[in-house]
Amino acid sequence: RPWDHPKMTELYQSLSDLNNVRFSAYRTAMKLRRLQKALCLDLVSLDALTNVFEQSGLKQNDRLMDVSEAVGCLTTIYQGLERKHSDLVNLPLCVDMCLNWLLNVYDTGRGGKIRELSFKTGLVSLSNAHLEDKYRFLFKQVASVSGLCDQRRLGLMLHDAVQIPRQLGEVASFGGSNIEPSVRSCFQFANGRPEIEATMFLEWMRMEPQSMVWLPVLHRVAASETAKHQAKCNICKECPIVGFRYRSLKHFNYDVCQSCFFSGRTAKGHKLSYPMVEYCTPTTSGEDIRDFAKVLKNKFKSKKYFEKHPRIGYLPVQTVLEGDDLETPVTVIRLVPVALAPSPSPQLSNEDTHARIEHLASRLAEMEFKNGSFLNDSSPNESLEDEHLLIQHYCQSLSGESPGSQPQSPAQILISLDSQERSELERILRDLEDENRSLQSEYDRLRQKQGLGGLGALLLAPPTMPPESPRDSELIAEAKLLRQHKGRLEARMRILEDHNRQLESQLIRLRQLLDQPQQEGRVNGTPALPSPPPPPPPPPQEESHPLSNGGPGGLRPPEPTGDDVGTAVPTNEDTAGGLTSVLPAQQDTPGGE
Template sequence: MYSVSWKHLKNHEQQTTSWDHPKMTQLFQSMADLSHVCFSAYRTAMKSRRLQKALCLDLLELSIAQSVFDQHKLTHNGQLLEIPGIINCLCTVYRELQQVHPDLVNVPLCVDLCLNWLLKVYDSDRSGKVQVLSMKIGLFSLSKGPLKDKYKYLFAQVADAAGVCNQRRLALLLHNSIQIPHQLGEAAAFGGSNMEPSVRSCFQYVGRDDVIEVQQFVDWMHLEPQSMVWLPVLHRVTAAETAKHQAKCNICKECPMVGFRYRSLKHFNYNVCQTCFFSGRISKDYHLSYPMVEYCTPTTSGEDVRDFTKVLKNKFRSKKYFTKHPRLGYLPVQTILEEEHSET
């Protein structure tokens, strides 16, 4: 067990941190109630959301995080930070947040928990060191801000001086990112530790094999590649938390529906609430292969018209058609690359 003194923190002389912080252990144990969520991307995103809120990283603006890294002169991403250096950086982060959210941020506790999480994710050997790149990717991934901006910040961490990224650098970014779901016990569904299929997917999408630019990376990420799909789903989970939909769930009859709404693109006026969808519940007259559209915010009139048109078209398509033409909500990196799986 590794412990660190906190004497440099004001009004906080004896607190220590360890690899197995009781509050973090309690948090991870509480995630067992998400086991009913039968889709790994949603389950991982919901676990990440709990973690994000517990660490108060949902309050951290991307620009503030970058400013703190610059302030601490953490510009060399290959540098290994020892625990005192990590603590110094995190103290600045949380003091900044406390100024804006004094009632929500307990600086010593937040630093303690965030340090514990970073060590769990990026220091499995318990060496007491975390690479600057890893720390940045971890904090940026769970911070607050538009998804497109987050993709740009993440890309910037591995881009070279010319602002482009080769295959090795992209693999480094993806490897560091996948450690977050890995620590939550969810990495297998996103390709595990093998980043090669995802790297090839990106470069094949761009149509070159030397380097990619930031906008090309952003465009690929918007396809939600399998290895990274948990991150955009996290943003949708966040958006859906307070969403209310004036529609009735055709399974449990909840109305209005709170959270995600899933609308059928095969049957008129057929809706499923978040709870029923996550648990895989369906009604007798609905087949799992039928297409649905997800909404994390209330629908607009334009979306209602668009969906109505799609239902009209799908009315004349058979169950066999939908079974043969599955509609995935993400880019399956393995299946588009490996010829032997081309029919999956």
């Protein structure tokens, strides 16, 4: 900014710290509040401004003021302010910075001239006065002698007012620089009268129209700076809350400080779509009772109700894409006076270009509002595609056009954009229809294949045949994975079956070994005795006792028959011989003692 004062450059750089405020109205108001304090305009009363305007003879709104006139008027204002606040006002610095700001807002081409209405509007908007007093003063400047105002004069005043957020780069959130929708909204509120009175204008401004909502928010920001609320923030636990206090109308005892609210933070169980009430001053008992009743009423409403019925903190105006245009042959609103047309400024020749860029920016802001990109979880790619589409429209409108063929009004811009959008939408519609037909045919083909052979029909297809669609390749890959998994399960089952058979054979062997000591201990019905020391082995020529014949290891004796029971009593020699032949065999077995 080669034209900016060094202190003004520092001030603009400090305003970037407020870009983390998510809501544009508060972000703009907080920037203007910092600017207002830096220019000491928060100390200037409306009466002082009115007296200076009358002394300087500023009575013709369309007349152009040069820099010397503006400096003289500002010097008079700050001289009176310096006498009251000598410790706060630096006269030369305040005059230079205030003039610098007014030129940035209303003389972007640096032609060195400002309209009287613009000069008054800028100073009054940031002065220290009641909000409705500002509204009355601004309306009086454009009203006729009879106190009535038509559409053209109201449009001039709103156009000068909206240049203030435009200079901060925030105009898109307030409907853009095109004030025709705001004028239409005001006169529709007045039942379509050709001229409105001050009372009608004040009633419309009390509803905080979108193009002017930044001004009442600025007053609330100023009022909340010293406010202390006896409440604790449910997010950062700040107590007491200083500044704005936001109370939930969905949950009891849920309060949020301005820092958490501006950053978009929420506590568990609370949605951004839930209704909240803002307080810039401490609450009264009546307000507490009223909010309690509202919370109790909202307790019976579901989450979907608040998502479908969001509360808007301002009066939305009809955008340039809707309704009838104001630029009719009967009434033409001229936002720039005829005297400014032959200005040699290099930027005034590009005024249409800047107006079209602002128009596209307002279009983008409207799309974000309709899509609910802040409240809903919409994809960021969709908003980027919308923005790229708007930029593409703008580049196409600039390419190959002579200055005489460029649209000269918002209505002509709208017509050109509508024709381009219509062709683009028709092309997208044709592409979607083609894609729908291809998907339908692919779906029918897959249904036929599934009816013939199921999933196996896809797996038995020749490996050299490429997949006809991404869906086919996904089905084939899924089938291959299922077959591999099935093979792994079958191999594991075979291993488990082999292991089970081995365990069964070991169990049978162990049962046999456990039964052997019990059976050999019950020879002839006598309990088993401790085994004596093993005697020397018998001579090789002697035959083993019949007890050695039979089961494994020669341990199982022959089963007695019914005739032998109770009659055959072995002698001592036979018993000793049997034990002699059994013990060596028992020591050879794994279960021998």
